[in-house]
Amino acid sequence: MPNVSLAKFSEFRDKSFLLVDDLSEFRSAIRQMVEAFGATDIDLCSSGEEAIEKLRRKHYSAILCDYTLGEGKDGQQILEEAKSLEIIDDSQIFIMLTAESTAQLVMGALEFEPDGYLVKPFNKEMLYQRLVRVIHKKEVLNSIYKKINTKDPSSILKICDDYISSWDGSVLPILKIKGKFLLEFKRYQEAEKLYTSLLKSHQLPWIYAGAGKANYFLREFDESLKYFEVIIKENNTNVDAYDWIAKIHRSLDNDEAAQQILIRAADLSPHSVRRQQSLADVSYLIEDIDVATDAYKQACMLGKYSIFRRSKDYLNYAQIQIKKASKDCVGRERVTFAREAVAMLDIMTYLFPEEWNCLFSCNIKRSQAYILLVKKDKAKMICRQTTEIVLKHKLSLSKGDCTQFSDLLVTLGCTREIELLVQKYPDSFSMPKEEDYD
Template identity: 40%
Template sequence: MAQQDFSTKKALLIEDMAEARIMQRKMLTDFGFTSIDIAMKAETAIELLRSKSFDVILSDYNLGKGKDGQQLLEEVRHSKLIPNTATYLMVTAETSIEMVMGAIEYQPDGYITKPFSQAMLQRRLNKLLETKERLFKVNKALDSKKYSDAIKQAEKVIENHPSLEGKCERIIGDCLLELRDYRKAFSLFDKVAKSRKMPWALFGKAKCYYFTNEQDKAEKLLRQLMLDNRFFVSAYDWLAKVLLKQDKPKEAQAALIEAITKSPKNILRQMELGRISLMIEDSITAEMAYRKAVFLAKHSCYNTSEVYLKHLESLARISDAGTLLPRQQDNFDSTLKKIHENFFEEPETRAKSYEYEMDVCIASGETTTAKQIFEVWLSEVGSATTTAPTKEQNDRYAKLFGN
């Protein structure tokens, strides 16, 4: 392997511990890096990534208070703060399955566990950057969403660097899915699955079946994949999608619950579990999922009013069966407070929070309080700070309050 010239590369080092930061900076300087930016927390890293471009990002998983390394990577991917051409290496002292699964879900280019030697880090960076260089034109095309160009460039890489065949075939397959050429995509995934039994090829085949509405075949493949690779968490998400298409929401819920036991920090998965649970009127599971989503939202790029409103809704649906337990009421009040603090200026959010608060009050026999909330709601409609109650809501409350 040829030694990389690191002197031309820009690095961003994200590490909250001073001793580790000093040591890693020295290692990067020894490798030849001359441009090294430092961030002690995720928020600073995001500001730097918004304003500058980097070739290498070396990020610790534990970053003290605020976002952790997984949530940082989640935001980086969601906001497209780094191109495919950049190299992202996760550093961690943890080896827990939860951490590894969580980090892998957002696809760093690699991760390295502490303690590591200077030689080990150099070897890892050398290999990652060499691969990135060889795939540069492929990644450029992917960044521009030029999937046909990416396929052509990947085919050239296979000719020149046969060792990257697997990586390139996976990219080609994913590009064909983006282009909705399911016949060609299936053919490629099928060939790889038969010759090398790669899990991603089986996954690709299952997606093709999903998109061509062959849900039974998709389900069979995904279950096989989960059996052989129980930590391939995305397979559980796709199985849930397949089962919903087959009108099996309870089984879809079970698939997501299993995925969450393996990787609980994915907020979108928690939200989907909550959504399906509400659909099948399992308010208890919905509340657990949305409560976890509220907890994760604080440091997530998916921190929207929907997360909090859905948690209120799940508790309101629990209250349909009677007064909330003290613990449940505390959870309701806590989430409602967060809405008041962060999202109450949104008219629809304000209206929904009034609705759910009234539901809970009515369930516990506090009709007078519910009526007062309704009067506040109506008084604010004229100033456009909230949306108006629906006709059904007006009729229901008029009947309830004897108006």
């Protein structure tokens, strides 16, 4: 333990801690360490779901969270969900704990800006030094955040300016906060002016990134690209910069270039569900089916417990498999593709149980897959269930949706279902001609 006075420990006595780890012995070990520092307000939990609930109910000074938590949300997903739901803020400390020292996992977690990470095993001294460093850094800025108790942009920016004019030390941390708020308040011209002014004396990645974002939102895409390319030149593992470069290329309709950038970013840090979604979407758009298939599958696997999961990922992955099975495939290969589609769609029905429009699309694809598996009775049953959904719930179906479902019902000989749909939605569905039936 470092040689510290009791006065030093006093900075822990008013701090509340949340310790998140699925292993009870490790939770106990961390608790003993934190208690040795003088902390008394300590809560423990073993899962991501429990952690989110505790963060909703209580404002903790510090969260020490294991990366790998078994089944359910992992540490990265806790951090990204808590930030997205705004149940943690910049005044709180979030430190990631992990035995996974691979670059990919650590990089994936750092994208969501934890205040640091510790690789297991670590001792009391290592934890103490990390916490003290972050506490001191936070306390400098927390005096600003405590005053920002208003949603009024002008008041918030005035508080920042007052601190800048009276601050004794470096004003860069305060300027960083101001720049963040300018972007958040969509005051992009002011943000661009601030960042370009700072670049005259400080060439830091966050300043280049801020200038790049401001120019992006001002639709100065070429200028924005230059700033992010500087970041990549200095650090070719900065995945956030790659993501922004891809966004710029998408805005310029350079979809192939965007895909190549996202492939590089996903290779560096594949554990971001949103990056895999972006890669899948652009690959699907340019009809690079192999890359789209892999990326959608990754997005589905990573997104299972994430707030960023999308039904679209499951639907598009299944659609690709159905198309493969519908083409020139025969025998075992066709069965494999169709079963892949069914398996992913079954997961989707579990994850999105009452999103009726999603279930409508899901069931159409499930029926198509079962037809390919020569299980028409199963396909008919699903179509009848889907008809009940359409009749019971007010769905916003396009003409294409209605036509696709009608064609499927005709293929399966579901005359009664078509009659019911025509009775309730005569403008959307119509009775097929007799020769349309098999």
